[in-house]
Amino acid sequence: MAVADSATGHARVLPNREGERTTPSVIGFDASGKVTVGSAARRQAVLHPRDTVFGVKRLIGRRFSDPAVQQLRRLLPFELVADPSGNAAVRVHGQVMTPSEVSTHVLRYLKESAEAQLGQSVEGAVITVPAYFDEVQRQETKAAGQRAGLTVHRLLNEPTAAMLACRFDESRPENIAVFDLGGGTFDISLLHVEDEVVQVLATSGDNFLGGDNIDELVVDALRRIFLKQTGVDLAHNPEALWRLKDAAESTKRALSELEQTAIDLPFLGTGAEGPLHLSLPSFSRTLLENLANRELERLRAPCEQALQDAGLQLEDIHRVVLVGGMTRMPAVRVRAEKLLGRPGERSVNPDEAVALGAALEADIIAGTSPELPRVLLLDVLSRSLGIRTEGGRFSVLIPRNTTIPARETKVFATTLDQQTHVDLEVYQGEAPSVDGNRYLGELQLAGLPAAAAGTVRVEVDFNIDADGILQVTAREPATGRKAEVTLRPPTAASP
Known part of the structure; x- marks a missing residue:
């Protein structure tokens, strides 16, 4: 969370109510309905793991049947369920909540923290999202902000926000890669900076790849070690799983600086002869990297795709900016250099760059620093x-990596004799058939002239704004009939 000084235009991080510069996305719920956010929620998690939710960013806009969601169910101490529409949700104290509803509590906490720091009400914000979020995920995030009492002035891609927070030389053109690996998602964006223009050339990513994946691998490894040592499986022990997760995060952080560390978890379980402990005198960086190797290999495809879409070679990249807490891991930095052709730099705190950039964008939108x-x-x-x-083919109107705002019109013909209406189903994705893409919504244009197939033309117009809100219009030129819809799709419509 950050704010820009209207007098200077410089951004600064705002501490939360506990005085911390970053806020863990951890939310605790008690039976009375009280909600706790951040470090306070993390502290209660050991005693109340089923009532403490984290990592919901990866669940936004996903179906419960998604294999990745099903895999998470086996590792998370809290309960994942399907909501009435079949989307991934969490259940705490019998209440089913969508990931967007859970996220609302984090945003409300940040809003209240900012108001306490600034001594005034906070009405609006720029909220950042992973660059590879689709339309549904963006709208769910925006809805979370609105439920928290915020006017969301813009949804800003996280790598783009980080770029705004970095210093760049306006006197010469540069191509800059922003490599953003956080707790739950990975984004790679390639930008061209010239004069005072920052243009995103291409973006790609993986919405289910981040530090949480590495933590889950370590948790599973520790669980298997404990099972081998004691014969007790902790898979269905939420309290123990939370302690393993906490140990996994601490181990990962320690091994960013050290070659090895120790893990000591007393009273982790109970056997026939009493309490059971997990004690590992040495857990090495090499072991961590071996566990993480397969997940880190997933960084390759998005980087290669972004370079291809931008039409750039490795030698065309002038700078690589590392963002996100996971870029502290030495193995991640090595891979980023290998994939992008040069060492990464961290000119701003990788945990704070995105928030600072969002504050600067909010200042730009407000126009409060004219000097x-x-x-x-x-x-x-x-x-x-x-x-x-x-x-069932997918006909693209606006290709990926098109600069937004954007507008595109295509003409289609009726396919049936005497057809008097058309139903337009809108999708987002890269698969050649709609079955592999995200369903966004639909509209119907009725009252078409009855005629032979192929003789009646329909103009379809897509108009997308800077926030990714899509306006779809269908028009029949001969009669002037038209239909239009603004797509703010619910996840219930997801395939």
Whole structure:
């Protein structure tokens, strides 16, 4: 959480109510309905693991049947369920909540913390999202902000926000790669900076890859070690699983600086002869990297895709900026250099860069620092938008990595004799058929002239704004009939 000084245009981090510069996305619920956020929620998790929720960012906009969600169910101490529409949700004290509803509590806590620090009400904000979030995930995030009492002035891609927080030389053109690996998601964005224009050339990523994945691997390894040593499986012991998660995070952080560390967890379980302990005198960085190797290999494909989409070679990259807490891990830095052709730099705190950039963008939107140069930010659409056509094919109207805002019109013809209406189904994704893409919504254009197939034309217009809100219009030129819809799709519509 950060704010820009209207007098200077410089951004600064605002501490939360506990005086911390970063707030863990951990939310605790008690039976009376009281909600605790951040470090306070983390502290209660050991005693109340089923009532403490974390990592919901990875669940936003996902179906409960998603294999990745099912895999998480085996490792998380709290309960994952399907909501009435089949989307991933959490259940605490019998109440089913969507990931967006859980996120609302974090945003409300940040809003109240900011108001306490500034001594005034906070009405609006720029909220950052992973660059590879699709339309549904963006709208769910925006809805969370609105439920928290905020006017969301813009949804800003996290790598783009981080770029705004970094210093760059306006006197010469540069191509900059922003490598953003956080707790739950990975984004790679390639940007071109020239004069006062920051233009995103391409973005790619993985919404289910981050530090949480590494933690889960360590948790599973520790669980298996404990099982081998004691014969007791902790898979269905939420209290023990939370302690293993806490130990996994501490171990990962320690091994970013040390070659090895110790793990000591007394009274982790109970056997026939009494309490059972887990004690490992040495857990090495090499072991951690071996566990993480397969997950870290997943960084390759998004980086290669972004370079291809931007039309750049490794030698065209002038700088690599590392963002996100996971970039402290030596193995991550090595891979980033290998994939992007040069050592990464951390010119700002990797945990704070995104928040600082969001504050600067909010200042740009407000226009409160006229004496400073205005940065023109040109972001892109992360995934293609289009409609369903005959045979379930996906016809793209706006390709991925198109600079937004954007507008595109295509003309389609009726496919049946005497057809008097068309139903337009809108999807987002890269698969050639709609079955592999995200369903966003639909609209119907009725009252078409009855005629032979192929003789009546329909103009379909897609207009997407800087926040990724899509306006779809269908028009029949001969009669002037038209239908339009603004797609703010619920996750219930997800395939």
